[in-house]
Amino acid sequence: MKNALITGGTRGLGRALTLDLARRGFTVLATGRTPKTLAALARDAAAEGLDIRPVRADVSNPVDNAALTALVQELGGLDALVHNASLLGPRVPLADYAPDIFQDVLAVNVFGPFDLTRRLTPHLRPDAGVVFVTSGVGVVGKAGWGAYSVSKFGIEGLGQIVREELPEQRVFVIDPGSMQTAMRAAAYPSEDPSRLRHPDDNTAPFLWALLEASPDQAGRFKAQAWERPQAA
Numbered sequence: 001m002k003n004a005l006i007t008g009g010t011r012g013l014g015r016a017l018t019l020d021l022a023r024r025g026f027t028v029l030a031t032g033r034t035p036k037t038l039a040a041l042a043r044d045a046a047a048e049g050l051d052i053r054p055v056r057a058d059v060s061n062p063v064d065n066a067a068l069t070a071l072v073q074e075l076g077g078l079d080a081l082v083h084n085a086s087l088l089g090p091r092v093p094l095a096d097y098a099p100d101i102f103q104d105v106l107a108v109n110v111f112g113p114f115d116l117t118r119r120l121t122p123h124l125r126p127d128a129g130v131v132f133v134t135s136g137v138g139v140v141g142k143a144g145w146g147a148y149s150v151s152k153f154g155i156e157g158l159g160q161i162v163r164e165e166l167p168e169q170r171v172f173v174i175d176p177g178s179m180q181t182a183m184r185a186a187a188y189p190s191e192d193p194s195r196l197r198h199p200d201d202n203t204a205p206f207l208w209a210l211l212e213a214s215p216d217q218a219g220r221f222k223a224q225a226w227e228r229p230q231a232a
Contacts, residue, residue: 003075004210005029005068005120007059007112008085010037012181013133016199017082017206022050024211029071031057031085059085059112060104069119077123080210082131083113083155088183089147102147109151110158117162129210130171132159134220138175156220163218170218172209176202177224197224204228 004021008014009030015037018030022045030052032038038054045052055071057064072078089105090097113132124130137145138152159173178184179202180193205226209218217229 001076002026002079003029003072003077004080004082005031005072005078005116006080006082006084007031007057007116009082010034010041010054012084012183013176013179013199013202013206014082014084015041016203017084018052019044019048019050020203020207021080021210022052023048024207026080027051027053027075029053029055029068029075031055031059031068033058058108059116060107062115065112065115065119068116069123072120072123077125078120078128079125080129080131081117081120081124082133082206082210083116084131084133085109085112086133086151086183087148088186091144091187092146093144094146097146105147106151106154109148110154113155114158117158121166124166124169126168128169129213130162130166130169131206131209132162132171132173134159134173134175136175136177136222159220167215170209170213170215172213172218173220174206174209175220175222176206177222 004026006014006018009018010032018028022028041054087105087108132155134155135152137149138156141149163171178196180196180198205223
């Protein structure tokens with residue numbers, strides 16, 4: 001039996017990956033913070049007969065992360081881990097950014113992946129795939145992106161460190177690019193979402209990284225520039 005944990009797994013890209021992995025026979029723990037989205041995912045899983053286990057959890061909370069680790073231990077280990085949960089925060093200049101909100105964004109976007117990774121490392125199977133979801137504003141800082149941009153710079157570094165420290169696993173930092181998500185709509189309210197890729201159509205690069213890639217292929221890439229490697 002193969003097991004996966006996807007944070008932020010009840011909506012957007014996380015939901016799409018949760019469903020795709022479950023359709024491939026995985027037992028998937030999918031975290032979320034909203035009862036409505038957790039219930040909707042549970043209904044969809046039941047309709048397809050999928051082994052998806054929605055878990056109400058906040059990755060910025062060490063108590064919740066300890067509970068998630070206990071669930072993973074009960075399953076017997078992890079074959080796939082996706083750090084997808086993220087907060088956007090307000091699109092305002094740093095001078096106008098509320099310090100408590102800045103801390104909240106970093107707590108979810110950086111502390112959560114750090115805390116979960118350190119707890120789950122002993123439970124990662126030798127060939128497990130680990131993905132940190134990043135953004136273009138984690139490579140080049142842009143005005144008005146505040147804590148979100150800072151947090152993604154942190155994820156870039158965290159992913160690099162984990163990749164060096166876990167050479168047996170396949171550790172990737174992946175930028176999904178522009179997609180039809182609630183976060184994208186909040187960041188660009190005047191944008192036409194119909195011109196963007198749907199998350200359901202953007203999972204192939206992530207599935208390759210989680211299921212097919214070898215450790216020596218691990219690294220960073222942008223999903224929408226990805227092409228499946230040719231077989232040797």
